[in-house]
Amino acid sequence: MIIGVVKEIKKDENRVSLVPVGAEILTKQGHQVLVEKDAGANSGFTDSDYQRSGAEVGLTAAQVFERAEMILKVKEPLESEWKMIRPEQIVFTYFHFAASRELTEAILRSGATAVAYETIESPDGRLPLLTPMSEVAGKMAVQQAAKYLEREHGGRGVLIGGVPGVEPATVMILGAGIVGTCAAKVAAALGARVFVLDINVDRLRYLDDVMPSNVFTLMSNPENIRKFLKVSDIVIGGVLIHGGQAPRLITREMLKTMRKGAVMVDVAIDQGGSFETSKATTHQDPIYEVDGIVHYCVANMPGAMPVTSTIALTNVTLPYVVRIAEHGVSALAKSDPGFARGINIIDRKITYKAVADAFDLDHTPLESVLGN
Numbered sequence: 001m002i003i004g005v006v007k008e009i010k011k012d013e014n015r016v017s018l019v020p021v022g023a024e025i026l027t028k029q030g031h032q033v034l035v036e037k038d039a040g041a042n043s044g045f046t047d048s049d050y051q052r053s054g055a056e057v058g059l060t061a062a063q064v065f066e067r068a069e070m071i072l073k074v075k076e077p078l079e080s081e082w083k084m085i086r087p088e089q090i091v092f093t094y095f096h097f098a099a100s101r102e103l104t105e106a107i108l109r110s111g112a113t114a115v116a117y118e119t120i121e122s123p124d125g126r127l128p129l130l131t132p133m134s135e136v137a138g139k140m141a142v143q144q145a146a147k148y149l150e151r152e153h154g155g156r157g158v159l160i161g162g163v164p165g166v167e168p169a170t171v172m173i174l175g176a177g178i179v180g181t182c183a184a185k186v187a188a189a190l191g192a193r194v195f196v197l198d199i200n201v202d203r204l205r206y207l208d209d210v211m212p213s214n215v216f217t218l219m220s221n222p223e224n225i226r227k228f229l230k231v232s233d234i235v236i237g238g239v240l241i242h243g244g245q246a247p248r249l250i251t252r253e254m255l256k257t258m259r260k261g262a263v264m265v266d267v268a269i270d271q272g273g274s275f276e277t278s279k280a281t282t283h284q285d286p287i288y289e290v291d292g293i294v295h296y297c298v299a300n301m302p303g304a305m306p307v308t309s310t311i312a313l314t315n316v317t318l319p320y321v322v323r324i325a326e327h328g329v330s331a332l333a334k335s336d337p338g339f340a341r342g343i344n345i346i347d348r349k350i351t352y353k354a355v356a357d358a359f360d361l362d363h364t365p366l367e368s369v370l371g372n
Helices: 020-028 047-052 061-067 101-110 131-148 178-189 201-210 222-229 267-271 306-327 329-335 353-359 366-370
Strands: 002-005 032-036 056-059 070-072 090-093 113-116 170-174 193-198 215-219 234-237 263-266 287-290 293-296 343-346
Touching (some): 002 061, 020 032, 020 306, 032 047, 047 056, 101 343, 131 178, 131 234, 131 267, 131 293, 170 178, 170 222, 178 193, 193 222, 201 215, 234 267, 306 329, 329 366, 343 366
Parallel strands (some): 090 113, 170 193, 193 215, 263 293
Antiparallel strands (some): 287 293
16 A cells, blocks of 8 residues: 655644654555655654655655555644545544534545544544543643743743642643543642542542542532632643534633633643633644633644654554555454544545534444445
């Protein structure tokens, strides 16, 4: 198979979809790897690194799209890339379709097969290709929130861990998944008083067992959210709906009850956001204020840590790339139900129900597209 790696063009996105050793593994198995010029530069990988690994380098994006049977990306294709995607071409990336009707309709029109990192599942129902980026984003959420609590950024001027004789910051985390767990670990390590809210009692019970004594678990419901919102210095939204839009858990009206200068970090912004007042921001312009509350809603948080993020991402995506290249999408989907859930669009049909439901579009079960 001919596999293409293009340079990410989304603002402030510094990751690349394949590290040089990945190209080496694929080429040794008889596949051809095409790499756009400087695709890995912002992650610390040069064209020479890819060339030594057996890849063909120095190409333009148009050349890669024209020749490749499978395109590897990190973020969703942007409008300038839509017209380069060909019918039956495989595009393997983070799509988050439910956040954009325009992207969904563009990929439908293209005739390409869209395999989304974020909806592939492991046998135990976990999301293995989302996990490492959620780990990065969860840890970054606390790091960024602590910074924007500083008065010069409009924050309350509270040190997250306090000092002897002065109480620490209070952190409320919505969601006890990977993002929430990693955020809680960092916030707790810095000395904050941390409240983690979720609707899964078993998950809360697990965190209650493994987290330090300054982490408290609570059922997520409107009453508890309202109660702890009033005393929180930092609020982190980390709720994930598999392939669908994030639930809006905090309304604008609720902001009036918060401490002025509190910081809200919406890690779910890629899927529409958990706060009514959320709107996507960038690393260059990461924050804005609503009713005296600082909002941090960067849509590609791990892009600021490209070396860590790129290596972590390739660790989990490369095995799937190898299997797709060896077997093809249809055959792999028939043998691996978890991989099959990653196919969001194929043959101009939406096969992932949450995406269709998000825009009231037709849903076609994957089985009826692939046949026996």
